[in-house]
Amino acid sequence: xxxxxxxxSALQGRRVLVVEDDYFWADELSAGLRRVGVAVLxxxxxxxxxxxxxxxxxxxxxxxxxxxxxxxxxxxxADRLLELGVPVLLVTGYETATLSPAYAALPCxxxxxxxxxxxxxxxxxxxxx
Numbered sequence: 001x002x003x004x005x006x007x008x009s010a011l012q013g014r015r016v017l018v019v020e021d022d023y024f025w026a027d028e029l030s031a032g033l034r035r036v037g038v039a040v041l042x043x044x045x046x047x048x049x050x051x052x053x054x055x056x057x058x059x060x061x062x063x064x065x066x067x068x069x070x071x072x073x074x075x076x077x078a079d080r081l082l083e084l085g086v087p088v089l090l091v092t093g094y095e096t097a098t099l100s101p102a103y104a105a106l107p108c109x110x111x112x113x114x115x116x117x118x119x120x121x122x123x124x125x126x127x128x129x
Contacts, residue, residue, distance in 0.1 A: 012037035021045035
């Protein structure tokens with residue numbers, strides 16, 4: 001899916017949390033989301049800072065989470081988002097079989113991944129406005 005197609009899709013005007021500890025990928029992902037009209041919350045690269053952003057229960061349409069944040073599994077962040085009813089896209093270097101069964105139904109992309117597949121997966125994840 002091209003960025004121009006995504007620009008006209010369900011992503012424009014949406015609010016997406018980015019939880020990613022790799023500075024360069026977080027920057028690329030956030031910039032790409034903004035180019036297609038997404039309001040980005042974050043990016044943030046630690047479990048604590050991500051949970052702090054979620055403490056006031058922000059108005060989010062979706063979240064993109066790297067499941068390995070500085071050597072720690074981001075399960076607490078994913079769990080909180082699921083409690084809040086926020087659609088979650090997992091991006092991970094972990095084998096999907098090693099993730100919690102609670103995340104089996106969540107869309108998951110394996111790293112390394114490019115911006116296009118992330119945008120396409122988010123477009124599929126979000127219902128039309």
